[in-house]
Amino acid sequence: MIPVNEPLLNGNEKKYLAECIDTGWISSEGPYIKQFEEQFAAKMGRKFAIAVSNGTAALDLAVEALNLQPGDEVILPTFTIISCISQIVRRGAIPVLVDCDPDTWNMTVEQVRLKVGPRTKALMIVHIYGLPVDVAPLLALAQDRGLAVIEDAAEMHGQTYNGKPCGSFGDISVFSFYPNKHITTGEGGMVLTDDEVIAKEIRSLRNLCFEPPRRFVHERLGWNMRMTNMQAALGVAQLERLDEFVLRKRRMGAVYTDLLSGVSGIQLPLTRTSYAENIYWVFGVVLDDSVSFDAIEGMRRLAEKGVGCRPFFYPMHLQPVLRKMGLFKGESYPVAERIAERGFYIPSGMALTEVQMEEVAAKLKEILK
CATH class of the missing domain: 3.90.1150.10 (Aspartate Aminotransferase, domain 1)
Incomplete structure (x- = not known):
């Protein structure tokens, strides 16, 4: 059987994983986490990157950071993975769908324009299979209407739109590192933003909202969506290539x-x-x-x-x-x-x-x- 996917792990993956084992840094506290975040942010042209457990977690955290209220509308494509819509529905917000282009398979700008209404609070731009969405008109529309933008670049490692990295657009962007992606950490994801407040909130939410001065006293419910140091070590090795x-x-x-x-x-x-x-x-x-x-x-x-x-x-x-x-x-x-x-x-x-x-x-x- 020729498998539908097989990753390529013949770079520094073994070396960096061995270092994790030799030093004992196998949890989410290890040094490769920060290294992977900083290098990935730089590669994608973002100020902040937050490594998480998988791409779905990245989407959940991105949606949660928008603080959507019941009845708020979010426009996204119908042709996508269910991860895009799950947290929107859980928040009690309303997903508003658009069709895709028959040639690029991406969401159509024209339909987004028709679906924007008084309750629209956000757009989720989802790039599909290898070609990006036509981003510029959607960003202009969002700015004109005061809408937040999440860019799902889960499949776009290394892709550009008019020369600018995919994953650098909107308020928040997300990536997946599942084994079928250009870069893999086995499971894993990344949330990126240029907003320091959003970055701080997502870091807290991925870590059960542990906050000083008392770690186990919580003002908010979060998740354990941390990436391990071993996953990040794989990510650093993959990013090099x-x-x-x-x-x-x-x-x-x-x-x-x-x-x-x-x-x-x-x-x-x-x-x-x-x-x-x-x-x-x-x-x-x-x-x-x-x-x-x-x-x-x-x-x-x-x-x-x-x-x-x-x-x-x-x-x-x-x-x-x-x-x-x-x-x-x-x-x-x-x-x-x-x-x-x-x-x-x-x-x-x-x-x-x-x-x-x-x-x-x-x-x-x-x-x-």
Whole structure:
């Protein structure tokens, strides 16, 4: 089986992990935490970075830091992972959804403009699969309407928008370091901001709101969302190679594009837009309507041939858990619905070889005949 993802851990990862073990600094108190935070903030053009236990935790803390009230509205794409919406709903705020562009698979600026209303308090900009959202008009809209902005850059390590790092936009930005990301710590995440007050609040919230002078006397409920020193050690080693990893991913995207260009029955990712070149977090394909089977059947057929795949995100407005809450009744977002049913991504991990890519492409061609 060619796995859908396999990380590349052949740099200084073992060396730095051994140092953690030799020194005994394996918890969240170790020195690699600060090093990873400072280096990651500098790389992304932010003043502050707060390392946390995973990308979902990063989103939860970002939403919590906005202090949303019941009834406040937050605009976000329907085509995303459920982590984006969870804490919005838990706060009693109202998620307002927009559809995605059929070519970039990102949220559309035009629909955001139509959805902004008197109760809108925030926008969540979510970059999808390798190309960033068209950020500038959304930031201008947010500034004009006094809206907070969370930038979910979980899949955008090393990507830029008009030359500026993704993860540097809005009031708060977040990253994930799950093993399928350009940089991995196994599990892990990062919250970034240029606001010192927000940074201080998030540091407190991730650490159970322990505050001086008495550590175990609490004025507020927080979470244990700390990253360990061992995770941060992995992060430091991976960050050292980020530029190399971005080039590697773009090379992989170019190989797949060359192998699959002209193959009837599938839509390939865009190689670039006017503001960014694709970094191919994953290499997604969407089956044309002329193909007689959907993504689930396509993945089943590829699995039989030894190729691992994953489906596209399932839209928020169709999620059973959210529908049971009475959300999104009667709402339809046709682009997200279509690509969720007909889209999946093929092996895209950092350790994938060109020989494996050639095999994957050959097997994909076979099932499309």
